[in-house]
Each structure stands twice: as structure tokens, then as C-alpha cells.
Amino acid sequence: xxxxxxxxxxxxxxxxxxxxxxxxxxxxxxVLLAGLIIPNETAAIALAGVGAVMGVALLIWQWRNRxxxxxxxxxxxxxxxxxxxxxxxVCHADGEVLACNPAAKAAYGSKGRLTLDKYLxxxxxxxxxxxxxxxxxxxxxxxxxxxxxxxxxxxxxxxHKLSDDQFLWSIEPNNLPxxxxxxxxxxxxxxxxxxxxxxxxxxNAALRRIIGRRIKRIDQLLTEIPSKSGQTVRLxxxxxxxxxxxxxxxxxxxxxxxxxxxxxxxxxxQSSLPDLEDFPVAIIRMAVDGRLEQANRLAxxxxxxxxxxxxxxxxxxxxxxxxxxDWLEEASDGRSLHKPEVLRLNDAQGEEVYLQVTLGRVIxxxxxxxxxxxxxxxxxxxxxxxxxxxxxxxxxxxxAGGVAHDFNNLLTAxxxxxxxxxLRHDPGDPDFGDLEQINQNANRAASLVGQLLAxxxxxxxxxxxLDMRDTLSDLAHLLNRLVGAQISLTLTHDPKLMSVRADxxxxxxxxxxxxxxxxxxxxxxxxxxxxxxxxxxxxxxxxRDRVLVPQGDYVLVKVTDNGVxxxxxxxxxxxxxxWTTKTIGQGTGLGLSTxxxxxxxxxxxIFADSQIGKGTSFSIFFPTFDxxxxxxxxxxxxxxxxxxxxxxxxGRVLLVEDEAPVRAFASRALKLxxxxxxxxxxxxxxxxxxxxxxxxVDVVVTDVVMPGLDGPSxxxxxxxxxxxxxxxxxxxxxxxxxxxxxxxxxxxxxxPKPFSLNELTNVVRGQLSxxx
Numbered sequence: 001x002x003x004x005x006x007x008x009x010x011x012x013x014x015x016x017x018x019x020x021x022x023x024x025x026x027x028x029x030x031v032l033l034a035g036l037i038i039p040n041e042t043a044a045i046a047l048a049g050v051g052a053v054m055g056v057a058l059l060i061w062q063w064r065n066r067x068x069x070x071x072x073x074x075x076x077x078x079x080x081x082x083x084x085x086x087x088x089x090v091c092h093a094d095g096e097v098l099a100c101n102p103a104a105k106a107a108y109g110s111k112g113r114l115t116l117d118k119y120l121x122x123x124x125x126x127x128x129x130x131x132x133x134x135x136x137x138x139x140x141x142x143x144x145x146x147x148x149x150x151x152x153x154x155x156x157x158x159x160h161k162l163s164d165d166q167f168l169w170s171i172e173p174n175n176l177p178x179x180x181x182x183x184x185x186x187x188x189x190x191x192x193x194x195x196x197x198x199x200x201x202x203x204n205a206a207l208r209r210i211i212g213r214r215i216k217r218i219d220q221l222l223t224e225i226p227s228k229s230g231q232t233v234r235l236x237x238x239x240x241x242x243x244x245x246x247x248x249x250x251x252x253x254x255x256x257x258x259x260x261x262x263x264x265x266x267x268x269x270q271s272s273l274p275d276l277e278d279f280p281v282a283i284i285r286m287a288v289d290g291r292l293e294q295a296n297r298l299a300x301x302x303x304x305x306x307x308x309x310x311x312x313x314x315x316x317x318x319x320x321x322x323x324x325x326d327w328l329e330e331a332s333d334g335r336s337l338h339k340p341e342v343l344r345l346n347d348a349q350g351e352e353v354y355l356q357v358t359l360g361r362v363i364x365x366x367x368x369x370x371x372x373x374x375x376x377x378x379x380x381x382x383x384x385x386x387x388x389x390x391x392x393x394x395x396x397x398x399x400a401g402g403v404a405h406d407f408n409n410l411l412t413a414x415x416x417x418x419x420x421x422x423l424r425h426d427p428g429d430p431d432f433g434d435l436e437q438i439n440q441n442a443n444r445a446a447s448l449v450g451q452l453l454a455x456x457x458x459x460x461x462x463x464x465x466l467d468m469r470d471t472l473s474d475l476a477h478l479l480n481r482l483v484g485a486q487i488s489l490t491l492t493h494d495p496k497l498m499s500v501r502a503d504x505x506x507x508x509x510x511x512x513x514x515x516x517x518x519x520x521x522x523x524x525x526x527x528x529x530x531x532x533x534x535x536x537x538x539x540x541x542x543x544r545d546r547v548l549v550p551q552g553d554y555v556l557v558k559v560t561d562n563g564v565x566x567x568x569x570x571x572x573x574x575x576x577x578x579w580t581t582k583t584i585g586q587g588t589g590l591g592l593s594t595x596x597x598x599x600x601x602x603x604x605x606i607f608a609d610s611q612i613g614k615g616t617s618f619s620i621f622f623p624t625f626d627x628x629x630x631x632x633x634x635x636x637x638x639x640x641x642x643x644x645x646x647x648x649x650x651g652r653v654l655l656v657e658d659e660a661p662v663r664a665f666a667s668r669a670l671k672l673x674x675x676x677x678x679x680x681x682x683x684x685x686x687x688x689x690x691x692x693x694x695x696x697v698d699v700v701v702t703d704v705v706m707p708g709l710d711g712p713s714x715x716x717x718x719x720x721x722x723x724x725x726x727x728x729x730x731x732x733x734x735x736x737x738x739x740x741x742x743x744x745x746x747x748x749x750x751x752p753k754p755f756s757l758n759e760l761t762n763v764v765r766g767q768l769s770x771x772x
Contacts (some may be wrong), residue, residue, distance in 0.1 A: 005519075015594060022401075027629075029563045036201070050716070056191065062609045063557075075726075081099075081100075081101040081456045082101050082102065084101055084103060084170070085103055085172070085174040086103060086170045086171060087101070087103045087104035087107045087108065087170065087171040087172070088100065088101045088103065088104055088168070088169065088170050089104055089116055089119070089168075089170075089171075089512065090166065090167075090168055090169075091115075091116050091166070091169060092165055092166060093135070093139075093164070093165040093166070093167065093294050094115070095115035095116050095117060095131060095135075095650070096113055096114070096115055096116075097113060097114060097115065097116055097119065098113075098166070100119075100227075104119075104171075107171075108120060108123070115131075115397050116131050116169065117130075117131045119170075120463050123150055124148060124150055124203075124218045125150075125199075125200050125202075125203070125214060125215070125216050126200065126217075127202070129199055130148060130157070134146060134157055134159045135167055137159070137410060138159040138160065138161050138167060139161060139167075142160070142161045143158070143159065143160045143161065143422075144155060144158075144159055144693055145158040145159070147174060148201065149193050149199075149201040149202040149255070150202055154173070154174040155171055155173055155174065155248055155769050156171070156172050156173075156174050157169070157170075157171055158170045158171075167205075170709065187204065187206065187278045188206050188278065189204075189205035189206060189259055189260075189261070189278055189279060189280075190204065190206040190210055190244075190259070190260040190262070191203075191206070191207060191257060191258060191259045191260065192204070192207055192218070192221065192257070192258050192297075192592075193251070193255055193256070193257050193258075194218045194255065194257075194258065195254060195255055195671070196254030196255070196256075196257050198217050198218050198219060199216060199217055199218075200215060200216055200217060200221070200263065201255065201356070201664075203215075205423075207260065210236055210237045210238070210262075211235070211236070211238060212234070212237065212238025213238065218258075220236070221235055221236060221259050222235060222236075223235075223236065224232065225247065226246045226258075228248065229246065229247045229248045229281075229358070229373065230246075230247070230337050230338045230340065230358040230360065230373055231245070231246055232244070232245055232247065232337070232338065232360065233246045233260070235260065235262075241488050242262055243262070244260040244261055244262045244408075245260070245261045245338075245371065245373075246258055246259065246260055246261075246361045247259040247261075247279075247280065247281050247373070249280065259279070259280060261279070261283075261360075261371070262558060276294055276296040277296045277297055279296050279298075280298075281298060281373055281374075282295075282296065282298035282299035282301070282302050282373065282374035282375070283295075283296050283298075283299055283371060283372070283373055283376070284299045284303075284313075284371070284372045284374065284572070285298075285362075285369055285370070285371055286309065286313060286328075286369070286370050286372065287369065287370070288328055288329065288331075288332040288368055288369075288370060289312070289325070289328070289665060290312045290313040290314050290324060290325060290328050291311075291312055292308035292309070292311045292312070292313065293308070293369070294308065295308040299372075299374055300372050302353075302376060303345070303354060303374075304345075305314060313328070313372070315346065316345065316346055317343035317345055317346060317355060317357070318343065318344055318346055319342070319343045319344040319354075320341060320343055327341070327359075328359075328370060331359040331360075331361060331370055332361060332368045332370060334361070336359065336362060337359055337360055337361065338358060338359070339359075340356045340357065340358045340375075341356070342354055342355070342356050342377050342380075342381060343355055343357055352378065352381075352382075353376070353378050354376075354377040354378045354380070354381040354561060355374050355376065356374070356375040356376075356377040356380075357372050357373070358372065358373045359371070359372050360372075360373070360376075371661045385546075404449045404732060404733075405705070405731075405732035405733050406732070407445070407449045407549075407732070408446070408449055408657045408732030408752075408753040408754050409732055409753060410661075411442055411445055411446050411449065411663075411753070411754040412662050412665065412732075412753045412754040412755060413659070413661035413662050413664075413665055414438070414442050415439060415442040415443070415446075415754050415756060416662070416665030416666070416669065416754075416755075416756070416757060417665050418435055418438045418439045418442065419439070419669070419756055419757040419758075420665065420668055420672075420757065421435050422439070423672070423757075429769055432472075433483075442754070446754050461502055462503050462504075463502060463503055463602075464501070464502075464503070464504060465499050465500075465501050465625055466499065466500050466501070466502055466504055466507065467497065467499055468493075468497060468500060468507075468533045468555060468557060468622075469493045469497055469533065471504060471507060471508065472491055472493075472511065472531060472533065473491070475508050475511060475512070476489075476491060478512070479511070479512065479515050482512065482515060482516060482519065483515060483518075483519045483529060484519070487519060487522055487526060487527055487528070487529060487700050488526075488527070488529070488677065489515070489528075489529050489530075489531070490526045490528065490529075490530050490531070491530075491531045491532075492530065492531070492532045492533070493532075493533045493534075494533055494534040494535050495505055496535065496556060497533055497534070497535060497625075498535055498553065498555055498624040498625075499555075499624065499625045500555050500622040500623070500624060500625055501602075501623075501625040502602045502604075502622065503598075506598045507598070507602075509594070509595075509598065510594075510595040510598050510599060510620070511531070511557075511559070513591040513592065513594060513595050514559040514595060514618050515529060515531075515559065516591065517591060517592065518559060518560075518561035518563065518616070519561075520563075521561050521563030521564050521565070521615070521616060522561060522562075522563045522564075523563065523564065527561065527562050527563060528561065528562050529559070529560070529561045529766075530556070530558075530559075530561075531557070531558070531559050531560075532556075532558045532560070533555065533556065533558075534555075534556050535553065535554075535555060535556070535624075536553075536554045536556045536621070537552070537553050537554075538550075538551045538552060538553075538554065539551060544607060545572070545607055547605060547607075549605050549621060552623065552624075553622040553623070553624040554622060554623060554624060555621075555622045555624055556620070556621060556762075557618060557619075557620040557622065558617060558618065558619050558620070559617070559618045559620075560615065560616070560617040560618075561615050561616055561617075562614065562615040563615050563616065564612070564613065565610045565611050565612040565613055565614055565615055565616055566608070566610040566612075566616055567612060571608060571610055574592050574608060575592050575593055575595075575596040575606075575608075576593060599620055602622070602680040603622075603623055604620055604621055604622045604623065605620070605621040606618060606619070606620045606621075607619045607621075650675050650765070650768065651672070651675055651676070651677070651698035651699060651764075651768050652673040652676045652677075652678065652696060652697055652699075653670050653675045653676065653677050653678070653697075653698065653699050653700070653701055653764060654678070654680065654686060654689065654690070654697045654699075654700045654701070654702075655667055655670070655677050655678065655679050655701050656680045656681075656682070656683065656685075656686045656700065656701070656702035656703060656706075656711070657679075657681070657701075657702070657703045657706075657715075657730075658682055658706045658707060659683075659703070661754075662703075663679060663681070665757075666701065666760060667679055669757040669760055669761060670701075670760070670761060670764065671763075672757075673761040675761075675764065678695075678697070682706055682707060682708055682709075683706060683708055683709035683710070683711075683713070683714035684708060684709070686700075686702070686714060686718070687714055687717060687718060690718050690721070692721065695723075697715035697725070698726065698768055699726045699727070699728060699764050699768055700715065700718075700725060700726065700727045700728065701727075701728045701730060701760075701764060702714075702715065702727065702728070702729060702730070703729075703730055703731060704729050704730070704733065705732075705733060707729060710733075711729055712729070712745060713743065715727055715748075716745070722768075724747065725747070726747050726748075726767045726768070727745065727747065727748040727749075727767075728748070728750075728751055728763055728764060728767055729748060729749070729750045729751070730750075730751045730752075730753055730755065730760075731750070731752065731753060731754075732753040749763060749766070749767060751763050
């Protein structure tokens with residue numbers, strides 16, 4: 001190998017025109033700047049290294065420009081790598097070392113003109129593959145770097161392409177990982193670090209003693225590569241093949257660390273059993289009857305115990321679905337090994353803590369000992385519960401929405417035909433009272449359907465800006481009548497309460513449901529119900545009951561009673577539909593689920609706190625709205641059924657409805673109010689009618705959900721020929737269902753089912769007036 005004084009690069013190096021700011025300047029500037037402005041020694045060394053790297057980079061750039069003689073550049077190059085504290089090699093493309101600096105000789109010896117991998121093989125297990133991989137990458141990208149793990153720590157490799165047949169290598173230790181590597185090297189637990197290609201990057205002293213030889217790949221160590229922690233693997237040691245339980249920890253850059261706990265009966269394997277205290281995962285050792293013999297620090301932390309002595313696994317965990325003793329017996333017989341089970345920790349101080357437990361066994365002179373690896377599965381179980389709950393609620397919501405849609409069609413026909421009958425009977429008629437009863441009960445049924453839609457969050461909300469003080473004050477008289485004279489109802493308001501945006505009617509429904517529940521909790525024995533409103537500013541996200549409330553400004557509405565309270569085991573079920581503690585006939589189980597649906601659809605949050613014998617408190621968080629509350633709307637007078645002169649026609653209406661009873665009622669209602677009606681049972685019939693250019697239509701009334709083409713789809717087709725077509729959409733679903741997959745259609749309005757005769761005719765007449 002040539003010494004630095006004899007080094008002659010095969011291509012001219014530049015150092016003249018750019019020599020003023022050549023590599024020495026960058027190196028010295030980096031060192032001086034580090035010493036002047038960075039008092040921290042480690043940071044200063046790092047910055048000096050940056051200066052040196054920039055010097056090397058500039059040297060390479062100068063060399064490639066080749067505009068001055070090679071003499072000065074060679075001297076610069078020699079001086080650069082001579083005084084560099086890193087090990088620096090200049091190598092030919094075939095790997096032969098052409099020159100190296102004193103740091104390289106001190107670290108790897110002076111071995112003549114050997115290839116670079118021969119210099120490195122004593123320190124790096126797979127030196128040949130490292131050199132080949134990095135040189136190939138540098139040849140393609142002109143430069144590259146990588147961190148390599150060894151038994152003494154990590155090393156930073158940097159490679160620069162000087163020419164097509166020459167490369168500059170620098171190798172330096174990374175001090176912080178070295179200490180970590182030395183720590184791993186000192187533990188008695190056998191371990192190995194493997195790259196994503198299967199190459200062994202590091203093997204600690206405990207494993208080297210067992211293996212007794214140098215190996216380069218993981219498949220030379222294991223007869224079968226494990227896929228997950230807890231599996232039993234077979235390792236090839238110097239005394240033969242032995243079994244071990246493996247724990248796998250994924251690292252950065254595709255690296256994986258394998259920790260081995262030998263489990264065979266040979267003397268060698270037993271002597272290398274690790275101290276569980278050093279194990280990087282929670283491990284307990286126990287007898288076949290579940291009696292704990294040892295638990296390492298991580299396991300004691302998970303089990304919340306200071307000492308495992310006298311404890312039994314079956315007393316610590318529950319939830320297997322069968323006796324824990326049967327599971328342990330199967331494991332001691334070699335069955336059910338390495339199959340993780342999720343169990344709930346007993347006596348977790350009121351919190352639900354779940355553990356994933358994987359069993360293995362160790363046989364020592366015929367005696368069986370069980371090893372259990374523990375992982376905290378609380379978050380995983382919580383996510384699983386949330387997913388199952390959301391799936392259940394979604395399924396029930398879809399069912400409720402579908403049932404509500406069908407009921408709304410039935411109620412539209414019932415209440416509509418009832419309206420038609422009432423038009424032909426005076427209040428003094430003997431049948432008028434019966435008709436009123438039919439109409440009132442139809443409205444009650446519509447209210448129940450509204451609760452189903454509220455639970456499924458598919459109801460129609462008429463949003464407006466509200467001042468909760470005014471809303472509750474208007475409701476106070478009704479609430480006092482609901483609770484009765486024996487119960488004290490108090491309202492307390494923040495004088496500077498901010499506004500919210502919600503549906504007034506639905507919010508009143510929520511408050512009434514909560515107050516009625518509070519009244520029932522007092523069991524008629526007197527008591528107090530308090531309603532409080534105040535502003536609340538969350539400085540940080542609030543996480544409770546598996547819900548995250550974002551930080552910001554809220555209006556808090558709290559309804560509190562001093563009744564019997566709700567049992568803890570029931571508290572997380574109260575918002576589920578059809579769940580109730582009341583006796584049959586006293587409650588539907590929809591009150592709180594309805595309240596929950598309304599609050600969530602309004603963008604708010606609702607929580608419950610309760611103590612047995614002390615009472616219950618419901619807290620509702622409404623996001624604030626930065627506008628003043630709107631005055632309550634003035635309800636328009638319901639138009640009377642004025643008689644219609646024969647021959648008078650207000651306009652032609654195309655009525656498209658697949659439900660025959662609904663279509664019959666709507667057609668008669670419109671005709672009674674002076675409209676000419678053309679009926680169609682589906683979208684195809686409607687499009688066929690509109691294909692006739694002589695067919696003049698002023699307004700279209702169409703259902704949204706129908707067999708074949710739905711309402712919005714066929715209206716879009718019709719508007720290709722009639723762009724100014726006025727439309728009234730009717731549906732038992734919400735208006736959101738109308739806009740799914742597209743924005744709102746122009747020149748259209750929405751009328752939810754069930755609707756009355758007057759509501760239908762007023763909306764149609766409103767569309768006609770806009771057209772006029």
C-alpha cells in the first residue's frame with residue numbers, strides 16, 4: 001500500500017483558482033467557529049466535522065474541474081486525511097486500498113495493499129457486503145453514508161466517488177450509540193441485531209459465547225426464522241441445536257433485535273438462562289398451578305405489585321372465558337403455547353387494564369416451569385371496544401333510519417287522509433272528535449319516529465343562533481309542570497353567556513328528557529333538580545369516556561339531581577338505544593339515546609357523572625357561535641281550507657311518488673287547492689311524460705328514494721331539456737340524504753315526511769310564486 005507521501009492520484013487535482021476557499025479553510029473555519037460560538041464540546045466537534053466534510057466536498061469538486069497542476073492539490077489532499085481524526089481510506093474500484101491516514105492504521109492496522117473489507121473484517125461481521133453495498137450506492141449517487149452496528153457500538157460510514165475507479169472512505173464511531181451497544185453487550189440475555197436483508201449487524205457477548213463462532217446471516221443462526229415474539233426457535237450453538245423463546249423488537253431502518261431465552265434441558269442452555277430482571281419485556285415465571293415465582297421489573301409494574309410471592313395468576317387476571325387453571329395445565333403439557341390471550345387485570349383501582357399474555361415453558365430435570373410474557377393491551381382493547389360499539393350503533397342507526405322512513409310514509413298517508421276527512425266535517429259533527437284523536441295519535445307516532453331519527457342522527461335540524469338563557473326561560477313553565485310541586489327546580493345562568501347554534505325544538509327536547517329522568521330518579525320523594533349554564537374555555541383537549549373534546553370555547557349546560565344515582569356498571573350503557581332501568585311500560589329506552597343523537601348532530605358533547613345515593617349530573621358542551629342570538633321566528637298563520645272555484649287552476653303539478661297511499665293523498669290535497677295534478681309512480685314514467693314537448697309542468701313534487709332512479713337523479717336528466725324546472729323533494733329521510741354524493745340542486749326545496757295537507761300545498765304554492 002502506498003504511503004500518503006507517495007500518493008499520486010491518477011487524475012489532476014485542482015487547488016489553484018479555488019484554493020482561497022479550499023478544504024483547509026473549511027476545516028479550520030469549522031473548528032474555530034465551533035470553539036467560539038458553541039460551548040458544548042459534543043456540538044462543537046459535530047460542527048467541526050461539518051466543516052471537514054464541506055472541505056472534502058469542495059476538494060472533490062475542485063478535483064473534478066482539474067484546472068491547475070496536481071502538485072498543490074495532492075499536498076492538500078494528503079494534509080486533509082493525515083490530520084483527520086476519522087479513519088480515511090482511498091480505494092480502487094476493485095476494493096484495493098491505495099492509501100490510508102494514521103487514524104485508519106491505528107484503528108485497523110497496516111496491512112499493505114489488501115482490499116478494504118480485509119481491513120474491516122475483524123470489527124464488522126459482514127465487511128464484504130458493507131463495502132460492496134455502499135460502494136455501489138456511491139457509484140450511482142456520487143456519495144452515500146450509513147450507520148453500521150457492531151458489538152462495540154455504531155459506526156458512521158461515508159463514501160465519496162472521486163472518479164470512475166477511485167473512492168474516498170471515512171469511518172468514525174457514533175459515541176452515543178456506542179454506550180448503548182456496550183450496555184446491550186453486558187447483559188446476560190443473548191441478543192442479535194439483524195438488518196432487513198437478513199445480515200447480522202451485531203451480536204452481544206452472551207450469544208457469542210453460546211454460538212462459539214462468527215456467523216454473518218440470521219439463517220446461519222436459526223433453523224427457522226420467527227414471525228412474531230413468543231415463538232420457540234432452534235439455534236445452532238457450538239454444543240449443538242437448542243431451543244429458545246424469542247422476543248422481537250423492531251428498530252429503525254428495517255433492523256430487528258432478537259432476544260433469546262433458552263428453554264432446553266442441557267446444562268449449557270440452563271447456564272445461559274437470563275436474569276428476568278434484565279429482560280426488555282414484562283416476564284413472569286410461575287409454577288404449573290399458577291403460583292408466581294418471579295416477576296421482573298416491567299411485569300411488577302404492569303401488575304401493580306411490589307413482590308410476586310404468594311400470588312396466583314388466576315387471582316390477578318380474569319376474562320379468559322374458561323378456568324385459568326385449565327389453560328395453565330394445557331401449557332404445562334405443551335399445548336396452547338405461544339398463543340396470546342387478552343385478559344383483564346383484577347383490582348386495577350377502578351380502571352380497566354388489559355394484558356396480552358403469552359405462555360411458554362421451561363423443563364429443568366423433568367420439572368416444568370411456565371414463563372408468561374405480558375404486554376399492555378389496554379389501548380388495543382379500548383380501540384376494539386370503540387370499533388364494536390360504533391359498528392353496533394351504526395347498525396342500529398341504519399335500522400332506525402330505515403324503520404323511520406317506512407313509518408313516515410305510513411304516517412303521511414294516515415294523517416293526510418285524516419286531514420281530508422276533517423275538511424268534510426264541522427267541529428260539531430259527531431265524528432269530528434274521532435278524527436281529532438286519529439290526527440293527534442298520528443302526531444304522537446311522528447314524534448316517536450323523530451326520536452328514532454334523532455338517535456340515528458338523521459333528523460332534520462332547523463339550526464338557529466340561540467341564547468340558552470332565553471331558551472330555558474321559555475321552557476321553565478313546562479318543566480315545572482313536568483316535575484310537580486314536590487320537586488324544586490332551579491335555573492342558574494352565566495350573565496355573560498355566549499350564543500350557540502342549534503335547533504331550538506330539539507334542544508328543548510333534550511332538556512325535557514333529562515329533567516324527566518331526573519324527576520324519575522327522585523322517586524316522588526321530593527328533592528332538587530338544578531339546571532346551570534355557564535361559559536367554559538378548554539385550554540387543552542379534554543379526553544374522557546373514550547371521547548376527545550377539542551380545546552376552545554363552549555357553553556356548558558348541566559342538569560343535576562340528588563336522586564338515587566346510576567350504578568357504575570350501567571353508566572356506560574345509558575346512551576344505548578332501548579336500554580332502560582325503568583319497568584315495562586314506564587320507559588322506551590330512547591330518551592337518553594335521543595338526547596345523545598341530537599347533541600352529537602348539533603356538534604356538541606354529552607357526559608354523565610353519578611354516585612349511588614348522591615345523584616346524577618349530565619354535562620352538555622355546545623361550541624360557541626360568534627353571533628348574537630336571533631329573535632324567535634313568528635309562526636305563520638295556518639291557511640284555512642278556502643273553497644276553490646270550479647274551473648280555476650293554479651298550476652300543473654307533476655307528482656312522482658312510488659307509495660300509492662301517499663300519492664293518492666297528495667294528489668287529492670293538491671286538487672282540492674286548485675292544482676292540476678299529473679301522477680307518475682316512478683322516475684321512468686315521469687321522464688316519459690316530460691319527453692312530450694306539449695306537456696307543460698309548473699312544479700314537480702317527487703319522492704327522493706324510489707326504486708330505479710332516485711329523485712335527484714331523474715330530475716337532473718329532466719333538466720337537460722327543461723333547465724328551469726321547479727322541484728319539491730319529499731322524503732322520510734333527512735335533507736342530508738338528498739345531498740349525498742352531490743351538492744344541493746338549484747330551484748328546489750325539501751319537505752320532510754310526514755307532512756300535512758296545508759304544509760304540502762303551501763310549499764308548492766311558494767315554488768309557483770318564485771317562478772312567477
